[in-house]
Amino acid sequence: MSKSVARLKSMKKVADKIDHSSKLRTNIPAGMAAAGPPLGPMLGQRNINIAAFCKDFNERTANIKQGTPLPTRVKVNSDRSYQLVIHQPPASYFLKQAAGVSRAAMEPVRETCGKITLKHLYEIAKIKQQDPPLEWRPLKEVCVMLIATARSCGIEIVKELDPKEYGEFLEERKKIVEEQKKMLQEKREAKMLRTA
Template identity: 30%
Template sequence: MPKKTIKIVVEGGNVKPGPPLGPTLSQFKLNVGEVVKKINDVTAQFKGMTVPVTLDIDVDTKEYEISVGIPTTSSLLLKKANAQQPSGDPAHKKIGDISLEDAIDVAITKKPSLTTKTLKSAVKSILGTARQIGLTVNKKDPKEIIDEIDQGKYEDILSKYEEKWTKV
């Protein structure tokens, strides 16, 4: 039973049956409307964000399995800041502000795809991305927050999330 894998990047909860997905699914004789509805259902929690999706199709039986990846760090941060897109000039134009807890939440969400071992280093990585796309954290430049983390200023906040980090 040959299997075919299709990898696509979609907007969560907003997949359309048109090209390029529709024709691709049609060639495997799948019900395009049904597959699109299922993809929209499983990606609904990521509405408005770009999310990777993998379709594993059994060519003989026409059965398929949908796997949803984790949205990009930028997408998660933009959603937390209620911003539409990154700043074209992050050094001079800020597009929003998030809390340190928001950054910690994004780090925990992204843990499976991060190479860091500790919550502290994961949060610092997320803060770096926040800085690159033009976000402030607690109304400060994320670099300042990184320096303060290195000085031990947020140990109490980080320790509150440590258990959640280890369970992911």
């Protein structure tokens, strides 16, 4: 009996040494890391000094346009220190910026919310290739991934783009977006009436 108790104690010591902390994966706006929710509680659960993390993140992203969403990976060490890896903004952010739209399409296959040229796609692929998960992938693969992302956002990829025609397209698109917003608001109000 005493041998089994000794084994259990030794196994418990081994189990205590195993680090079960997971990587923190989140998007944080550049230069806007704050101790409040949702970032503060996530860092607190992992025993990271919240004020030091926010200061470090904001210093490292000072040269990036404020408010740009940045995918961030944080690995916590056992001594409460951390390793911070900041990726390039998401592909959908770059695609929407290049197309000049603020929202993606509600029905991506049926409607087009914007257009970009192949040159835009190539430049975005070169930027995204700097991310750690994609740095060893060939540029062609990154371009194929971006084409799929553009399709899911409702962004059409064209060879050439006439600025006047595209300006007219965006004006028409604004009207469609306003109609969609009104429709969504009506649905929300109808749902609120049903639950009240």
